[in-house]
Amino acid sequence: xxxxxxxxxxxxxxxxxxxxxxxxxxxxxxxxxxxxxxxxxxxxxxxxxxxxxxxxxxxxxxxxxxxxxxxxxxxxxxxxxxxxxxxxxxxxxxxxxxxxxxxxxxxxxxxxxxxxxxxxxxxxxxxxxxxxxxxxxxxxxxxxxxxxxxxxxxxxxxxxxxxxxxxxxxxxxxxxxxxxxxxxxxxxxxxxxxxxxxxxxxxxxxxxxxxxxxxxxxxxxxxxxxxxxxxxxxxxxxxxxxxxxxxxxxxxxxxxxxxxx
Amino acid sequence: xxxxxxxxxxxxxxxxxxxxxxxxxxxxxxxxxxxxxxxxxxxxxxxxxxxxxxxxxxxxxxxxxxxxxxxxxxxxxxxxxxxxxxxxxxxxxxxxxxxxxxxxxxxxxxxxxxxxxxxxxxxxxxxxxxxxxxxxxxxxxxxxxxxxxxxxxxxxxxxxxxxxxxxxxxxxxxxxxxxxxxxxxxxxxxxxxxxxxxxxxxxxxxxxxxxxxxxxxxxxxxxxxxxxxxxxxxxxxxxxxxxxxxxxxxxxxxxxxxxxxxxxxxxxxxxxxxxxxxxxxxxxxxxxxxxxxxxxxxxxxxxxxxxxxxxxxxxxxxxxxxxxxxxxxxxxxxxxxxxxxxxxxxxxxxxxxxxxxxxxxxxxxxxxxxxxxxxxxxxxxxxxxxxxxxxxxxxxxxxxxxxxxxxxxxxxxxxxxxxxxxxxxxxxxxxxxxxxxxxxxxxxxxxxxxxxxxxxxxxxxxxxxxxxxxxxxxxxxxxxxxxxxxxxxxxxxxxxxxxxxxxxxxxxxxxxxxxxxxxxxxxxxxxxxxxxxxxxxxxxxxxxxxxxxxxxxxxxxxxxxxxxxxxxxxxxxxxxxxx
Numbered sequence: 041x042x043x044x045x046x047x048x049x050x051x052x053x054x055x056x057x058x059x060x061x062x063x064x065x066x067x068x069x070x071x072x073x074x075x076x077x078x079x080x081x082x083x084x085x086x087x088x089x090x091x092x093x094x095x096x097x098x099x100x101x102x103x104x105x106x107x108x109x110x111x112x113x114x115x116x117x118x119x120x121x122x123x124x125x126x127x128x129x130x131x132x133x134x135x136x137x138x139x140x141x142x143x144x145x146x147x148x149x150x151x152x153x154x155x156x157x158x159x160x161x162x163x164x165x166x167x168x169x170x171x172x173x174x175x176x177x178x179x180x181x182x183x184x185x186x187x188x189x190x191x192x193x194x195x196x197x198x199x200x201x202x203x204x205x206x207x208x209x210x211x212x213x214x215x216x217x218x219x220x221x222x223x224x225x226x227x228x229x230x231x232x233x234x235x236x237x238x239x240x241x242x243x244x245x246x247x248x249x250x251x252x253x254x255x256x257x258x259x260x261x262x263x264x265x266x267x268x269x270x271x272x273x274x275x276x277x278x279x280x281x282x283x284x285x286x287x288x289x290x291x292x293x294x295x296x297x298x299x300x301x
Numbered sequence: 302x303x304x305x306x307x308x309x310x311x312x313x314x315x316x317x318x319x320x321x322x323x324x325x326x327x328x329x330x331x332x333x334x335x336x337x338x339x340x341x342x343x344x345x346x347x348x349x350x351x352x353x354x355x356x357x358x359x360x361x362x363x364x365x366x367x368x369x370x371x372x373x374x375x376x377x378x379x380x381x382x383x384x385x386x387x388x389x390x391x392x393x394x395x396x397x398x399x400x401x402x403x404x405x406x407x408x409x410x411x412x413x414x415x416x417x418x419x420x421x422x423x424x425x426x427x428x429x430x431x432x433x434x435x436x437x438x439x440x441x442x443x444x445x446x447x448x449x450x451x452x453x454x455x456x457x458x459x460x461x462x463x464x465x466x467x468x469x470x471x472x473x474x475x476x477x478x479x480x481x482x483x484x485x486x487x488x489x490x491x492x493x494x495x496x497x498x499x500x501x502x503x504x505x506x507x508x509x510x511x512x513x514x515x516x517x518x519x520x521x522x523x524x525x526x527x528x529x530x531x532x533x534x535x536x537x538x539x540x541x542x543x544x545x546x547x548x549x550x551x552x553x554x555x556x557x558x559x560x561x562x563x564x565x566x567x568x569x570x571x572x573x574x575x576x577x578x579x580x581x582x583x584x585x586x587x588x589x590x591x592x593x594x595x596x597x598x599x600x601x602x603x604x605x606x607x608x609x610x611x612x613x614x615x616x617x618x619x620x621x622x623x624x625x626x627x628x629x630x631x632x633x634x635x636x637x638x639x640x641x642x643x644x645x646x647x648x649x650x651x652x653x654x655x656x657x658x659x660x661x662x663x664x665x666x667x668x669x670x671x672x673x674x675x676x677x678x679x680x681x682x683x684x685x686x687x688x689x690x691x692x693x694x695x696x697x698x699x700x701x702x703x704x705x706x707x708x709x710x711x712x713x714x715x716x717x718x719x720x721x722x723x724x725x726x727x728x729x730x731x732x733x734x735x736x737x738x739x740x741x742x743x744x745x746x747x748x749x750x751x752x753x754x755x756x757x758x759x760x761x762x763x764x765x766x767x768x769x770x771x772x773x774x775x776x777x778x779x780x781x782x783x784x785x786x787x788x789x790x791x792x793x794x795x796x797x798x799x800x801x802x803x804x805x806x807x808x809x810x811x812x813x814x815x816x817x818x819x820x821x822x823x824x825x826x827x828x829x830x831x832x833x834x835x836x837x838x839x840x841x842x843x844x845x846x847x848x849x850x851x852x853x854x855x856x857x858x859x860x861x862x863x864x865x866x867x868x869x870x871x872x873x874x875x876x877x878x879x880x
Binding site for chain 2: 064067138139148149160182237
């Protein structure tokens with residue numbers, strides 16, 4: 041039945057499937073999501089998936105970790121007008137892109153799988169999808185936030201690009217009137233981390249762990265210096281940021297080279 | 302040969318597949334593939350603080366996020382000698398029950414039910430079952446609500462930490478959760494009826510061993526410091542490796558487990574089989590009404606077991622809240638221990654989950670994580686094999702794909718922790734040559750010829766062994782000798798075995814096929830002669846790496862002559878096996 045609805049595909053590469061699950065977790069809106077657009081592929085939700093149709097939008101979760109996934113990603117890109125990376129693994133590589141040096145990765149791979157040659161596909165060091173294909177938009181998060189996903193989805197339906205949060209966690213934290221944990225000498229990554237989660241950890245008296253990755257537009261230099269002034273060890277900050285930020289940590293810290301005291 | 306492939310197993314959480322290979326009327330191979338790439342979580346957690354580890358590991362799987370969090374916290378608290386108070390324990394139980402409600406409701410209604418009522422997905426199913434779909438959604442939402450209230454987010458909430466919680470849920474929030482649980486009960490009971498009475502096919506029936514956490518105080522429960530098995534064995538969680546015995550297969554990034562050389566199952570069905578007699582209240586009534594012998598051997602009943610556990614969860618939640626609201630919020634337990642070692646186990650919705658750590662000078666120095674799907678993978682393959690073989694034998698080849706899909710889905714595998722596809726294929730011609738060449742490059746196999754003389758082609762295995770000996774090939778045994786010389790074979794336990802035998806797989810006479818010994822052992826027709834040679838003496842490693850090379854006989858009638866096509870096959874095999 042031909043109609044004018046957008047054709048959307050939702051795909052999962054290596055990751056926790058949390059971004060796809062978050063979409064399913066939009067319980068009340070889920071039926072409307074399926075009505076408002078043609079969800080052509082969404083493995084977690086349906087078995088009648090169409091893997092050949094030309095798509096208006098592909099939403100891709102997870103990082104590229106095998107040759108098979110790379111092939112799949114290239115093929116998805118080819119038949120999609122727009123491609124959106126959803127979640128930190130697709131966008132930045134996530135926690136599994138921790139071993140930035142390929143040799144280091146290979147050593148650690150061997151420690152887990154020994155010398156067993158995999159017959160089903162060749163493993164690759166985990167990388168964000170933007171390393172292989174053009175990514176039009178990136179929704180950050182671990183997992184993505186429901187509000188940002190729904191607003192993006194609604195904007196896409198109207199033919200508009202996503203409008204992303206550009207502020208760090210601190211902004212949302214102030215909206216919540218939380219006491220600043222840095223004032224209590226607790227290392228909180230809020231100033232450096234992309235907002236959108238609603239400052240959830242600080243709302244629970246816990247420091248931000250940086251799971252949404254580096255904030256795009258915060259004055260990161262000033263924020264980073266602030267943390268140094270507070271007496272935190274640059275190595276400690278880097279270690280904590282590196283837990284989730286994947287390959288973006290390289291660029292992130294290149295910027296602060298020479299700022300070390 | 303032919304292959305049935307389910308390339309992308311839909312309606313599962315994660316990415317994987319299954320391939321069944323068929324040769325004549327024998328299923329020669331079933332592989333459960335996990336397409337999910339390697340993430341090396343056990344390596345990337347090294348050198349982190351225990352708190353960072355607890356932040357990272359729930360990212361293994363979004364749907365079991367809180368089980369991972371909880372298992373990691375239990376292991377770390379064991380390692381770092383942290384003892385939490387009663388309220389922390391109750392609120393942890395509440396979040397864990399919330400996750401079970403969310404996961405079971407999602408699985409039974411959204412992922413499993415569409416198969417039985419003939420819809421491709423739950424949204425489409427809503428046209429015929431609007432009430433079920435709506436209530437299921439509310440039930441799932443309720444589970445999510447508990448997870449969010451306690452952990453801070455639907456997915457990957459950070460509020461549960463080593464030593465307690467950043468912030469406790471308020472009395473009002475807890476009371477709302479209790480009251481909502483009570484409102485759900487009538488529908489939860491209907492859910493058990495629905496899933497216990499679904500027309501589950503008998504096809505995959507086969508006994509297995511079940512394992513789950515052994516909760517204290519003779520109660521049903523989803524955590525424990527011990528593991529209980531359906532054969533009565535009890536294992537301390539600190540000795541979890543005695544249960545899991547992990548190993549690697551070359552077709553999956555998900556490691557495998559076997560207990561005493563056999564696959565075992567974990568999950569709701571395992572829990573109900575091991576602990577069902579402990580149910581109380583409505584759950585007990587439902588258990589007494591519906592539980593029967595079929596539940597002990599058919600994995601499809603996992604859906605019914607999950608429904609039964611929903612009753613357990615909805616009955617338990619009000620009790621947990623009643624106890625918790627009486628207690629004051631407990632401050633975070635701080636610790637100074639910098640070194641230690643500990644394992645923690647919880648029942649994730651889909652089965653037992655182990656986390657084990659060693660902490661040295663305040664940093665993680667060893668991590669071992671064993672997920673439920675990794676433990677179930679062997680049984681998933683075994684049940685798929687049984688399903689495919691039975692359907693093939695009864696001439697229902699066209700059903701294999703869908704039925705395997707049903708079997709896999711019933712395990713509720715969460716593939717990010719370890720599926721998308723089922724594939725059924727015919728083995729390629731000369732598949733056996735490729736496999737034998739691969740076998741020989743490793744260590745040369747011990748060859749065992751089996752058969753019975755005087756039954757025409759049935760003697761082919763024996764004849765081949767004799768000829769190989771004549772050609773000077775070493776390490777060739779003939780059936781009876783293999784039994785006698787078991788002592789001599791123990792010396793090189795790691796060497797694979799290659800059985801040579803006449804195998805009736807419904808193909809043209811003389812056709813050669815190769816199948817893993819382990820699969821042959823599950824096939825009653827093939828196993829009567831092999832089993833005496835296999836079960837008593839073979840090590841598990843050998844079983845995994847050993848094969849049976851089968852030749853389609855023309856006749857098994859009394860007679861001394863081996864038929865012409867089988868003779869030709871013999872020549873090919875001799876050529877291939879020459880050193």
